[in-house]
Amino acid sequence: MDVFFERVTIFDGRGSRPVTGDLLTCGDRIAAIGDMPPPPGAVRIDGRNLALMPGFIDAHGHSDLSLAAAPEGFSKISQGITCEISGNCGLSPFPLTEHNRPHLTELYRQYRVPLTWSGLTEYRQMLTARGAVLPLLPLCGHNTLRAAVAGYERARLLPEERHQMRRLLEACLDEGAPGVSFGLLYVPGCFAGPDEWQELMQVAARYDRIAAFHLRSEGNELLEALGETIAAARAAGLTRLHISHLKTAGKDNWHKWDAVQEMIGCARRDGIRISCDRYPYCTSATQFSVIAPGRFRQMDDSQLAAVLQDGAARRELIDGLMASGRDWQGTILASTADPEWRQYSGRTIADIAAERQQHPAVTAAGILQADPLSATGAFCGMSPANLRRILALPYCCCGSDESARPADESIGRSHPRGFGSMPRFFRMMLADGFAMEEAVYRMTGLPAAIFQLADRGELAVGKRADLVLLDTGAFDSSATFAAPHLAATGVAGVWIGGRRVL
Numbered sequence: 086m087d088v089f090f091e092r093v094t095i096f097d098g099r100g101s102r103p104v105t106g107d108l109l110t111c112g113d114r115i116a117a118i119g120d121m122p123p124p125p126g127a128v129r130i131d132g133r134n135l136a137l138m139p140g141f142i143d144a145h146g147h148s149d150l151s152l153a154a155a156p157e158g159f160s161k162i163s164q165g166i167t168c169e170i171s172g173n174c175g176l177s178p179f180p181l182t183e184h185n186r187p188h189l190t191e192l193y194r195q196y197r198v199p200l201t202w203s204g205l206t207e208y209r210q211m212l213t214a215r216g217a218v219l220p221l222l223p224l225c226g227h228n229t230l231r232a233a234v235a236g237y238e239r240a241r242l243l244p245e246e247r248h249q250m251r252r253l254l255e256a257c258l259d260e261g262a263p264g265v266s267f268g269l270l271y272v273p274g275c276f277a278g279p280d281e282w283q284e285l286m287q288v289a290a291r292y293d294r295i296a297a298f299h300l301r302s303e304g305n306e307l308l309e310a311l312g313e314t315i316a317a318a319r320a321a322g323l324t325r326l327h328i329s330h331l332k333t334a335g336k337d338n339w340h341k342w343d344a345v346q347e348m349i350g351c352a353r354r355d356g357i358r359i360s361c362d363r364y365p366y367c368t369s370a371t372q373f374s375v376i377a378p379g380r381f382r383q384m385d386d387s388q389l390a391a392v393l394q395d396g397a398a399r400r401e402l403i404d405g406l407m408a409s410g411r412d413w414q415g416t417i418l419a420s421t422a423d424p425e426w427r428q429y430s431g432r433t434i435a436d437i438a439a440e441r442q443q444h445p446a447v448t449a450a451g452i453l454q455a456d457p458l459s460a461t462g463a464f465c466g467m468s469p470a471n472l473r474r475i476l477a478l479p480y481c482c483c484g485s486d487e488s489a490r491p492a493d494e495s496i497g498r499s500h501p502r503g504f505g506s507m508p509r510f511f512r513m514m515l516a517d518g519f520a521m522e523e524a525v526y527r528m529t530g531l532p533a534a535i536f537q538l539a540d541r542g543e544l545a546v547g548k549r550a551d552l553v554l555l556d557t558g559a560f561d562s563s564a565t566f567a568a569p570h571l572a573a574t575g576v577a578g579v580w581i582g583g584r585r586v587l
């Protein structure tokens with residue numbers, strides 16, 4: 086059905102000043118923009134007092150399997166997102182082999198989707214068959230690649246395994262992956278050194294695709310990690326380097342911002358097109374198991390689950406957590422599938438421990454033992470001032486770092502960024518004095534350029550009719566850790582490929 090938007094304020098996604106006019110879609114494309122009479126047969130939408138812009142591109146998402154389980158993609162679409170770069174932080178749901186399929190089946194168990202495919206094309210067919218509404222553009226994850234050839238426990242790869250990993254990446258890029266992602270904080274990516282990253286970066290460079298990095302360290306060794314990554318890109322001849330959820334984690338590292346900006350600026354002047362994404366919050370969230378100390382840190386979640394069956398190992402874990410000096414007031418249990426612990430979701434470990442009258446390390450160990458695989462944590466410790474400096478970078482786009490979820494919590498509880506990243510990013514940009522068209526560009530045209538999405542991110546004749554209609558004054562989010570599943574306000578309509586989805 087063709088759609089005719091009348092007398093609407095049009096933001097083109099390229100950062101131009103908005104104009105008032107009409108826009109017509111035909112099938113899945115934009116057919117005309119300007120002043121025109123309403124064509125017969127088209128659905129007419131009165132756009133007065135509303136703004137029409139390209140659908141938002143989530144530059145960093147994790148909907149890889151959640152979208153298969155809840156195909157409507159509500160948390161994303163309700164905030165105006167019409168496309169997501171998925172497969173981030175080294176974790177993509179392909180390529181699957183006998184070496185990584187059992188582990189990933191466990192990891193994704195809550196979604197109840199049998200992992201029957203091998204490569205990207207088959208994975209995509211599965212999403213289509215399940216009726217996924219939100220288009221995903223998945224990066225190929227290094228952790229999944231590495232595990233596909235050598236599993237999750239091996240520190241060093243043999244030369245033929247590295248060769249095999251490169252071939253698997255090439256196959257994914259041939260099948261249309263926009264690039265490769267790294268998650269060097271996680272097993273088994275943490276075992277790889279710069280030589281291994283560099284080999285895969287060379288493959289990406291040969292295809293003129295991007296490499297997206299969750300850096301080895303985002304805090305205490307941030308500068309070293311960023312330096313190694315840039316050096317590997319330079320050595321690999323890679324010109325498209327993306328830093329995922331850029332941050333200075335931990336108060337002691339907040340002062341490193343100027344050095345980070347200088348290093349990135351220097352590399353950009355050398356011709357490496359560094360870009361970044363960021364969610365507009367100062368609390369991060371990831372698997373709760375990242376707090377595991379010492380030798381437990383080297384284990385993947387299934388190994389951790391097995392080891393913690395043993396009483397001596399549990400005591401060792403508690404001792405390690407006590408010695409870790411972690412700020413329990415700033416550590417939140419974001420979500421868990423465990424029936425005993427679920428009631429505490431959204432509260433700090435310090436708070437839960439006080440209620441249970443135990444040491445916070447005992448509380449944290451209890452959660453790790455009960456649900457090492459799917460418990461997620463939220464961690465305070467990012468600088469609000471640095472967040473604003475990061476959002477001010479002209480090459481920073483908005484990435485939610487979340488998976489698509491329904492309004493209910495049937496497939497887990499979201500960080501508030503899952504429902505609120507786009508409106509909050511938009512509001513923070515405006516509050517910091519940026520023009521509205523610049524904020525729109527950062528959520529549309531910029532990520533489309535970074536990830537080379539030729540027919541997205543822009544309102545122009547012939548481009549995909551991925552559109553969001555906004556009441557810009559009302560566009561906002563009130564999602565919090567206590568009530569994260571609240572849809573954005575001010576979204577009047579969303580179209581994907583010309584079809585209305587909200």
Ligand SMILES: [Zn+2]
Pocket residue numbers: 173174268299329330
């Ligand atoms: Zn990450």
